[in-house]
């Protein structure tokens with residue numbers, strides 16, 4: 874059985890999602906991987922760092938880089 878990761882929280886913009894949505898399955902964001910997705914107008918990134926799931930904005934504010942194509946390390950996500 875696949876475990877489904879759902880998203881409910883705030884974006885850095887501060888918008889609160891009023892309901893849980895399906896973001897991806899755990900199979901799509903294995904340990905050490907990044908997964909980007911768009912829900913309505915929100916671009917979000919999920920990271921699996923040592924089995925712990927984190928979420929943030931998909932787009933880097935510096936130069937609009939898609940962070941799902943970046944690199945994940947213990948220091949965080951680095952732009953591609």
Ligand code: FES
Pocket residue numbers: 933934935936937938952
């Ligand atoms: S695109 Fe420059 S730091 Fe992310």
